[in-house]
Amino acid sequence: MTDQKTPHSLPLSEAITISAQAIGEVMAGRSLTEVLDQLDAHERPIVQSLTFDALRKWVRSHEFIQQFIPKTPPLEVEYLLSVAIALFLQNGAEGKGYAAHTIVDQAVKACSEYEPTMYAKGLVNAVLRKVSLAVQAENEKPYPPDPIPMFFPPWWRASLKRNYSKVWQAMLIQQAQRAPLILRVNAKQHTREEYQDLLQQAGIASEPIGEIAGIALNSALLLREPVPVSDLPGFYSGAVSVQDAGAQIAAVLLDPQPGERILDSCAAPGGKTAHILELAECEMIALELDGERLGKIGGNLDRLRLQSDSVQVVRGDASKAAWWDGKPFDKILLDAPCSASGIVARHPDIPFLRREADIKALQLRQRAIVEQSWKMLKPGGTLLYVTCSVFPEEGEEQAIWFAAEHADALRLSAPGQILPAELNDGFYYALFKKNGP
Ligand SMILES: C[S@@+](CC[C@H](N)C(=O)[O-])C[C@H]1O[C@@H](n2cnc3c(N)ncnc32)[C@H](O)[C@@H]1O
Known part of the structure; x- marks a missing residue:
């Protein structure tokens, strides 16, 4: 060019x-x-x-x-x-x-x-x-002069060095790369294979992504040559969404079943809410505190043809019960507000905006939300705690604290910390089951 x-x-x-x-x-x-x-x-x-x-x-x-x-x-x-x-x-x-x-x-x-x-x-x-x-x-020259061309504040580098002594540089190099375009095929409209055929007819090459961190994905496609969404067949009628492969694990792990009452407690812009609804017809509350971001959930559900009487988009604070009608949930997805340190490849401004003190403040907010959410979960129900962070303060430390505080919480198998890689951003996943009465 x-x-x-x-x-x-x-x-x-x-x-x-x-x-x-x-x-x-x-x-x-x-x-x-x-x-x-x-x-x-x-x-x-x-x-x-x-x-x-x-x-x-x-x-x-x-x-x-x-x-x-x-x-x-x-x-x-x-x-x-x-x-x-x-x-x-x-x-x-x-x-x-x-x-x-x-x-x-x-x-x-x-x-x-x-x-x-x-x-x-x-x-x-x-x-x-x-x-x-x-x-x-x-x-x-045969080797590039600076392996990490991107800015990360000293406290950020120090934290990764402390927590990931062998791979911290590789993580930063990975996050300084352009992220590939990854799609999630709307299972209500097409199988992945059907959608690959539609892409092929449009002259767009794609590859299925089989699994991330041991979790099988059935709807994820990689486009090595990115295209504008307007070129994607059926995009405006909801055939497909853009979503990182690491984020696609959430709905799969939550494993929604028809008729279940599910809370997505930090929902905007609705990527994971939509994925859950694509997998099962459930009774869903998508909760969001930020009024402006809330509007994006409805827009996404409209495009994906997922609106129905059993889906409610609600403005409210997940760390309080004021918005709740008192009916407990079978499953809760808690995609907590976090440092977003795992998604730098798609948001390279984050290292410039975060301050060290944010991490402790976020940890406290996350704890307040998970405490409240647990009270809204049915006995026998499951809560999936997610952050798009690579800092243990927002991941494993939280899971350990939560399990220690709640005798009725049984920790189930989940990937834990997922590091940023070629096909996925960095995420943290912990899954808890609430023991019976
Ligand atoms: C990680 S984002 C959610 C991304 C979303 N789950 C998705 O996959 O598209 C976290 C969201 O939580 C919202 N949030 C922050 N504090 C909240 C609270 N106390 N109650 C409800 N939502 C909150 C933020 O405004 C933000 O939209």
Whole structure:
């Protein structure tokens, strides 16, 4: 791709400017998802791709900035350079992308089109030319210079080093990679094989994902070459969803049965709620505290044709009983609010936004929710505790604490900590059965 237009006809220079501004918002503490949600449809794919890569290559791009600019540049220039340098680095990683001269030209254009960076046109031009040559020279060497090009705060690295002494670097390298596109076929509409045929007819290659952490998945498909969801056959009539393979374990482990009363206690945007409903006709309450996120659950269930009288989407606090009608549940899925440290490959802004003190605060919130949920579970019922975290404070420590506090809790077999890997994000799963009266 050597054209200066992006695949969505947004000039690359404009995409660079918008991406640099989006990075500025993340550095000021906003979630990248929130920033991207505000963009126009034609802007979003390219800006998402540029910002994700810029965040993933942050450490490496800043080594270049320091090497070639003796005095730290103003933030606007720094963010613009980080976006452009990531484009060179991504070319190195994938061996394809924009031509080097296009990256330089478009970054200089972006610089001159935006008032706060206008003055730095010459500087950006000179630096990017040097970086281009340096990256080219680097790519000719047999080994990449920095195995972890992404930023992780020191406390984060220290925690992983302490808890995963042999694999912590591999985990961080894994999380700095682009994540593949993984689908969940709606079992109410198609078998996985039927949907693979539909993909094939549309010229899209897919591979079934058999199991993750010993749990067999029947609906997961890997697309090595990602496509926009609008190209997926039947996407808008609910044939398929985008969902990481590690997340698809939740509904399988919960094993919903027809007619069971099930609570999804932290439900938005509804990925796991929908998967449960695809597997069995159950009586479901999808509970969510955040009013804005709550709306996404209904939207997803509508698209997947899963709305019915037995499904209720409720706004409420899972750590309190105020919303509850007092009828106990057969099963509870508790996909707790957490650091999201396991899903960095799909949310590369997270290491920039998390603070060390968040982990303890999240641990307390998770405990309050699990305590309340346990009271709402029938004797003989099961509770699945899930986080998308790799920190033991939100995973195994919680399960040990819970089992010690509850004599009526029997721990059943579940994968425990799942580390981030090529086909799955990092998750934690613990399953408890409530003993009889
Ligand atoms: C990990 S996300 C859930 C993802 C969802 N289960 C899915 O698979 O699509 C956690 C959710 O819990 C919500 N949440 C946080 N605290 C809550 C509380 N006290 N009660 C209910 N929901 C809460 C958050 O707003 C967030 O939407």
